Amino acid sequence: MPRCGFRAVQGAGSVLAMPKTTDLTAITAITAIKCYAVPQTLAEITRLLATGNATMFAGGTDLMLQTRSGIKEFRSVLVNINRVGALKGISRADGFIHIGALTTISEILQSPLLREKAKIMVDTADRFASGQIRNSATVGGNLCNASPAGDMAIPLLLLDAELELGSVSGGNLNRRTLPLDDFFLGPGKTRLDLNEVLISVRFEVPRGDFVARFEKFGTRPAMDISVVSVGVAGRREDGALRDVRVAFGAAAPIPLRGKKTEAAIEGRLLDGETISAAARLASEEISPISDVRGSAWYRRRLMMTLTGRLMQDVR
Numbered sequence: 347m348p349r350c351g352f353r354a355v356q357g358a359g360s361v362l363a364m365p366k367t368t369d370l371t372a373i374t375a376i377t378a379i380k381c382y383a384v385p386q387t388l389a390e391i392t393r394l395l396a397t398g399n400a401t402m403f404a405g406g407t408d409l410m411l412q413t414r415s416g417i418k419e420f421r422s423v424l425v426n427i428n429r430v431g432a433l434k435g436i437s438r439a440d441g442f443i444h445i446g447a448l449t450t451i452s453e454i455l456q457s458p459l460l461r462e463k464a465k466i467m468v469d470t471a472d473r474f475a476s477g478q479i480r481n482s483a484t485v486g487g488n489l490c491n492a493s494p495a496g497d498m499a500i501p502l503l504l505l506d507a508e509l510e511l512g513s514v515s516g517g518n519l520n521r522r523t524l525p526l527d528d529f530f531l532g533p534g535k536t537r538l539d540l541n542e543v544l545i546s547v548r549f550e551v552p553r554g555d556f557v558a559r560f561e562k563f564g565t566r567p568a569m570d571i572s573v574v575s576v577g578v579a580g581r582r583e584d585g586a587l588r589d590v591r592v593a594f595g596a597a598a599p600i601p602l603r604g605k606k607t608e609a610a611i612e613g614r615l616l617d618g619e620t621i622s623a624a625a626r627l628a629s630e631e632i633s634p635i636s637d638v639r640g641s642a643w644y645r646r647r648l649m650m651t652l653t654g655r656l657m658q659d660v661r
């Protein structure tokens with residue numbers, strides 16, 4: 347039962363009964379939640395964050411479990427960002443696909459645009475948790491939670507995605523972009539500043555010859571945190587892959603690109619020799635830990651098998 351987050355949902359009920367405020371002067375540095383804020387704009391969110399006393403939640407599927415288990419503490423203002431329209435929607439403009447940070451995993455799964463142009467996003471969403479969790483869990487929360495095993499980072503690394511971040515200073519809303527590849531610093535740690543919110547994720551509309559595959563291994567096909575996950579992508583050309591991208595999850599302190607494995611695949615005929623050499627490199631270039639889900643040795647073996655399998659699949 348605790349795994350499904352039921353007790354966390356009960357906890358959320360008591361939070362909703364708290365007074366609402368956007369009055370920043372009322373906010374003091376205390377650890378328990380004192381008020382519940384429902385900003386309507388990006389500027390309001392970032393002003394609340396700039397006080398240093400705010401905890402932001404989107405779907406709450408990570409946050410509620412982390413606060414219940416004591417991994418994280420709520421700050422005094424609980425900021426529900428779900429009313430901010432600027433964080434929502436999947437669209438195509440200027441050669442890019444933009445995915446708002448509040449886009450849920452279910453919305454990714456149901457997006458005709460992603461299904462047509464970046465199916466790897468849909469395929470990954472299809473392996474993510476259960477219907478109930480997918481309806482609440484957001485892509486922004488998945489990235490900002492910065493779990494080494496966060497699934498959505500893998501297809502987005504393959505798509506060479508950039509993040510649009512926003513903050514307020516001197517009354518102005520500032521936006522900056524950051525490659526996803528530079529975003530993660532360690533488990534639970536990112537380059538987000540204290541007063542910054544993730545607005546959206548964007549990537550170039552993939553070309554027609556772009557292929558990408560995702561695979562994860564858990565003790566169940568979905569509804570489980572990955573023991574390892576891997577993605578392989580590139581442009582198919584004369585039996586080889588060009589512009590190769592490989593990404594690993596649950597295999598290091600952060601989700602990351604496998605640059606050595608990419609180099610071993612780039613432009614080479616995808617025959618048995620290339621595939622076994624690249625799969626071996628994948629198992630060598632990761633730095634997994636041993637934990638309750640599997641030993642480091644087991645993760646390396648899994649990574650070799652899954653990478654080999656994906657390469658067979660893309661050729």
Ligand SMILES: Cc1cc2nc3c(=O)[nH]c(=O)nc-3n(C[C@H](O)[C@H](O)[C@H](O)COP(=O)(O)OP(=O)(O)OC[C@H]3O[C@@H](n4cnc5c(N)ncnc54)[C@H](O)[C@@H]3O)c2cc1C
Nearest residue numbers: 402404405406407408409475483484486487488490497544
């Ligand atoms: C039963 C269960 C199964 C799960 N299965 C999977 C799975 O298969 N794969 C997987 O990857 N994950 C899984 N998860 C983890 C979780 O559902 C995801 O990580 C989810 O995407 C987090 O999104 P959220 O909107 O719920 O984030 P929240 O819990 O609301 O927030 C997570 C963190 O991100 C921050 N945050 C949220 N939005 C923003 C933003 N726009 N800007 C800046 N910071 C922000 C919050 O402040 C918080 O620190 C599972 C969780 C459960 C409970």
